[in-house]
Amino acid sequence: xxxxxxxxxxxxxxxxxxxxxxxxxxxxxxxxxxxxxxxxxxxxxxxxxxxxxxxxxxxxxxxxxxxxxxxxxxxxxxxxxxxxxxxxxxxxxxxxxxxxxxxxxxxxxxxxxx
Amino acid sequence: xxxxxxxxxxxxxxxxxxxxxxxxxxxxxxxxxxxxxxxxxxxxxxxxxxxxxxxxxxxxxxxxxxxxxxxxxxxxxxxxxxxxxxxxxxxxxxxxxxxxxxxxxxxxxxxxx
Numbered sequence: 001x002x003x004x005x006x007x008x009x010x011x012x013x014x015x016x017x018x019x020x021x022x023x024x025x026x027x028x029x030x031x032x033x034x035x036x037x038x039x040x041x042x043x044x045x046x047x048x049x050x051x052x053x054x055x056x057x058x059x060x061x062x063x064x065x066x067x068x069x070x071x072x073x074x075x076x077x078x079x080x081x082x083x084x085x086x087x088x089x090x091x092x093x094x095x096x097x098x099x100x101x102x103x104x105x106x107x108x109x110x111x112x113x114x
Numbered sequence: 115x116x117x118x119x120x121x122x123x124x125x126x127x128x129x130x131x132x133x134x135x136x137x138x139x140x141x142x143x144x145x146x147x148x149x150x151x152x153x154x155x156x157x158x159x160x161x162x163x164x165x166x167x168x169x170x171x172x173x174x175x176x177x178x179x180x181x182x183x184x185x186x187x188x189x190x191x192x193x194x195x196x197x198x199x200x201x202x203x204x205x206x207x208x209x210x211x212x213x214x215x216x217x218x219x220x221x222x223x224x225x226x227x
Contacts, residue, residue, distance in 0.1 A: 034215070043221045044218040046215050049215060051213040089156055095211075096170065097170055098164055098169055098210075099210065100145060100211070101170065102216055104156035109154075
């Protein structure tokens, strides 16, 4: 079945450091790929997405490129801020029984120190 | 407007109580979802409604009963829950294609005593 593997956390960085969170996937067909972010005590917010190979999603300084050849969708940011501290989930979608299903990675907890 | 609202924000209930969680969206989405999230884990899909019909039930115990009265509303009826059902319950909505984003509500924090 479809699955998503994220780098294990937690990840702790200093402000202005470069961030990479690795995400690889296994899927049949051509899924859409997403990064969601969850701040403490809140629901999930879409950070960025890509719907086909070589697409780059970007938002708030974060970027990820859909790499079909390496089945990856790594999240990057050039200079992180304290406010980026959150849990980040990589996910893919597929259509099952006529409905969309999101498959999540395990999540990566990111802490940014001032 | 990409807002999904959920009520209540917090709920404490005993194992013999009956309660309901409510979710609402006004984005014209035709798919709505219930997820359960335990601490430090990703959300786990429970139910999917597509065009107001139940499309996916991920083998959820019958003490959880979903209802979709119309395309904007989704309820989750709770009865005879167990302490291990304590979790954050998230609602989401989307269009019904694989490229469309699921928009999540803020969740209901449920504690079962």
